[in-house]
Amino acid sequence: MPDVSGTKRITDVGPHDYHDFLHPVIKNNYGKWKYHEILSPAHMVHVSEAGDKIYSVRVGSPRLVSGFFIRDLCDLADKYTGGYLRFTTRNNVEFLLDKEENIEPLMNDIKKLNLPLGGIGNVVANIVHTQGWIHCHTAASDASGVTKALMDDLYEYYIDAKLPAKVRIAFACCLNMCGAVHCSDIAVLGIHRRPPKLVPDKIINLCEIPSTIASCPTNAIRPDTYNGKPNVKLIEEACVFCGNCFTVCSGMPISDPLNDGVSIWVGGKVSNARTKPSFSKLAVPYLENDPPRWPKVVEAVKTILDAYKNGAEKGERVGEWIERIGWPKFFNITGFKFTKYHIDDFRLGEATMNYSAQVRQ
Amino acid sequence: MPSFAFNGKTIETDDEGYLQILDNWNKEIAEYLAKEEGITLTEKHWELIEWVRDYFFKFQVAPAIKSLIKEVGKLENLPDKKEANKFIYELFPEGPAKQLAKIAGLPKPTGCV
Ligand code: HEM
Ligand code: HEM
Ligand code: SF4
């Protein structure tokens, strides 16, 4: 570590220019790629117009990782790739190599560390997930816990490409969804089911009243007085349990061990191959939190995956498969109940000042 | 919850040192909080502290940096916004939210500065 004692920390410098970290082969062939080929679920090659080749070897990571884990990865990179590796948006690790002969020894060393090789092609890639109970104040469920339980069960689909198409699974522990659950093939989303509880004394002492009112996307928080002082009240019917208010005002806690749980969504995707990108739609409105292994969530995801695997044609994503067979049939095959919660009848959001495409604070 | 003892009373703060109860604030505590931040309060500091407190109790929200700069422009006759901004940061080097609001006993501001 460089000695920085006595120097002032410089902030607001922005991110480092990523070009400085590109592999030389990538830098030399920037924007000039001819084709790629998936060689196994764990490695692929990109070939440039000039004929240069860059290999990626992909490894799963649990996202919440230790310094030791990073050091292990860096040692491997130093040994085989000239120090080049990257983390993908789904928290996979990709080693980038230009020497084909290094692939096998690298993979052998990865196996020695007991890390999963895979994640490329028609697989269940790493589950992208959020902070959960480890870190976030809004979490309605855990993130890494559910993800671990799921991936333990879906491991065979990570190391082997035996699905009709790629299946992207996401987990977000609340509907603010740092986890892209709105556009994943299968998505698990933590949900609150009760409005926040107001603690007026805390609100007076800890919160800015106008910011608290403005934080609510449905205008459910209104000005009020309490003991003669400015405070807020809540129109409970308008609350969508988003937890935004708790982010700016700790006098409005929303976590509720009895009523919090998860919902499951299906059929989203971001790619526009074959069909347009699509949003995820609700499949299972509520499952209770049952840590540490969340068996009901694992079972529901397994049910969807099995039905998809048996029913979809080659190349069909989960959403495309459901659109082809029809939603009634999807509910039939999976045995999930279609309930009133599957019908979006919430209209209060439209009547507020928040219903606008303008950027607002 | 973190706290400190002051004149025989326990004063609760959050993890970052903002007071948890508005009524616990008084001038001596402000001096103490300032010392913790490495700041010796001068008349200039007090002008701003009193102004943000008035503002907060009127509007229940800490002023946006824009209003603060405007006020300083008036108080100090610094019509140039950059000069006014510099003036604030000279008094409160870590910024108005981190230090001015904290010393003034306000809840942690939700705004961006
Ligand atoms: C794939 C989705 C995302 C993941 C997995 C993710 C993950 C993380 C993690 C691990 C942290 C550090 C948390 C900690 O301090 O322990 C973080 C911080 C943060 N994330 Fe995200 N994030 C995601 C998406 C987003 C999005 C979409 C935004 C906003 C547009 C965002 C904004 C932030 C901010 C503001 C911080 C705090 C940064 C700081 O103060 O240092 N994140 N995120
Ligand atoms: C006028 C608007 C804003 C101002 C004046 C502002 C100012 C600041 C300042 C002074 C810091 C502290 C920097 C430091 O010393 O570490 C900061 C941090 C940060 N801001 Fe903003 N900000 C603004 C808007 C935003 C917006 C819109 C976003 C996100 C979309 C954002 C995201 C962040 C994040 C993630 C950090 C943490 C960075 C770190 O921990 O190093 N800010 N901002
Ligand atoms: S998804 Fe919600 S609860 Fe989870 S980390 Fe993001 S904001 Fe917090």
Ligand code: SF4
């Ligand atoms: S901000 Fe969200 S949780 Fe809070 S009252 Fe409004 S809708 Fe409900």
